[in-house]
Amino acid sequence: MxxxxxxxxxxxxxxxxxxxxxxxxxxxxxxxxxxxxxxxxxxxxxxxxxxxxxxxxxxxxxxxxxxxxxxxxxxxxxxxxxxxxxxxxxxxxxxxxxxxxxxxxxxxxxxxxxxxxxxxxxxxxxxxxxxxxxxxxxxxxxxxxxxxxxxxxxxxxxxxxxxxxxxxxxxxxxxxxxxxxxxxxxxxxxxxxxxxSKKDHLTGLNNVRSFDQAIGSFFSSAKAQEIDLSLLVIDIDHFKQINDTYGHPAGDKVIKKVAQLLLLSCRSVDFVSRNGGEEFSIIMPDCDTDSCQVIAERIRKAVDKSTSRISEVELQVSVSIGYATAVQDNIVSVADLIDKADQGLYKAKQRGRNRVVAGL
Structure with a gap:
């Protein structure tokens, strides 16, 4: 059968x-x-x-x-x-x-x-x-x-x-x-x-795509809960000179070093991302202007005190930081928040770099 x-x-x-x-x-x-x-x-x-x-x-x-x-x-x-x-x-x-x-x-x-x-x-x-x-x-x-x-x-x-x-x-x-x-x-x-698709391949931080998705979500949540939302925009000073002098591998090493310092210096609830090249950002929920400035200064000092060994050279770098805080009714959109933080970064560069400036 x-x-x-x-x-x-x-x-x-x-x-x-x-x-x-x-x-x-x-x-x-x-x-x-x-x-x-x-x-x-x-x-x-x-x-x-x-x-x-x-x-x-x-x-x-x-x-x-x-x-x-x-x-x-x-x-x-x-x-x-x-x-x-x-x-x-x-x-x-x-x-x-x-x-x-x-x-x-x-x-x-x-x-x-x-x-x-x-x-x-x-x-x-x-x-x-x-x-x-x-x-x-x-x-x-x-x-x-x-x-x-x-x-x-x-x-x-x-x-x-x-x-x-x-x-x-x-x-x-x-x-x-x-x-x-x-x-x-x-x-x-x-x-x-x-x-x-969500992480930066070099640093392991969130990438710009993740940032674009997260900033809108954080902004809407802050408005709904009536809490402050701060944003740091960070740029490594004179980074092009590092690449031109020591090569791109050295530049990558510096970027990874700065990324580690950002993670160590900010809060666990903060959203840290690399937005491209030598630029980083940190979204900081439930963080007022004073607290944001304190954390930004902590980051600046941590980077300023650190060194990266490139061949036989101990390379020291610094960062410029712009920040803005979306207090209720003072910033009406995500684009406005980003623009204010970018203005702060631009002013920090104009004033000699290696400093923290608020975007107004």
Whole structure:
């Protein structure tokens, strides 16, 4: 009796379900630490298993074979015991409700329940993902083998069907592992690209794109909460001379040094970014003019006292800083706030550099 070909529909449903569940329910915005999210994952995988069971292969005496064990493996792999037992319970209940209660259906409770325990233990171990995906289908096949001859008494028929069923489980598990690995790598690459699009490659600070997005959000929030919002615009003095004299690698070293000092000198809630070349900015929520000036002076002094070793030379640099504060009703737009801070920077340059000036 050949049943291997009939598993093709089950496998197509399996592949489709893995993609859909991963895309809509297993992305990073669903925290693994929340029980309700784990339960949701279990429900999704349980319904997934029921669909596979509905399109399964019905043999004599109420025997039903399909790939419903794979969603249980997936649930264990992505969430641990909560989604695993949730999915298993759903599959068992629907097996008893939708199909006649026979010895085979009661045996199904033992097979799935015991498998759920084994899957959970395997996935909670420290072994690699590849080894987990070897042991889970292997353990299921062993559990299945312990009872298969009972539900199909004819030994020769049982052997033929079991070999095909075990082969289908093995190949489907391998396919599920390949798909999950692909989707996980795809998510990791997406996050890397997403992060790279927001960060400056040289300093690790936020880049100008992030600044443009953040300043509007901070400004709107400050207006809504009726709090002050300050902005520092910082420029390294005589930076072109550093590049011309010591080369661009030396200039990059200076930029990274200044970036580190900015992070050390400002508050943890401040938004620090490199806006291009030797220019930086710091968005400072809930910061009045006096506090902004104090922090700006701290930054200026920290940079002025620091040195960067270029070849055999200890290079000392300074920064000019312009700042502005959006007190209620005095600055009506983001563009106005940026323009005022830029005016302060321009005046600091005009007055001899290495100083902090407010934009008026």
């Amino acid at each position: 050949l049943v291997l070909e009939d598993f093709f529909i089950n496998f197509c449903i399996l592949c489709t379900g893995i993609f859909l569940i991963h895309h809509y329910f297993l992305r990073d915005h669903l925290s693994n630490k929340l029980i309700r999210c784990k339960s949701l994952r279990g429900i999704c995988h349980g319904i997934f298993g029921v669909v596979l069971m509905h399109f399964g292969i019905q043999l004599n005496d109420g025997v039903l074979i399909d790939l419903r064990s794979i969603p249980m493996m997936l649930a264990a792999f992505v969430g641990g015991w909560v989604p695993t037992f949730t999915a298993t319970a759903i599959i068992i209940v629907f097996r008893l409700v939708l199909y006649p209660i026979t010895f085979s259906s009661l045996n199904n409770i033992y097979v799935l329940g015991f498998s759920a325990i084994i899957f959970t233990l395997i996935c909670n171990s420290r072994m690699s993902a590849k080894r987990k995906w070897v042991l889970m289908p292997l353990s299921f096949i062993i559990i299945l083998a312990s009872t298969f001859y009972i539900v199909i008494p004819e030994f020769e028929t049982a052997i033929i069907i079991f070999v095909q069923y075990a082969s289908a489980i093995a190949f489907a598990s391998f396919g599920a592992y390949i798909i999950k690995s692909y989707l996980s790598r795809n998510d990791e690459n997406y996050e890397k690209v997403k992060l790279a």
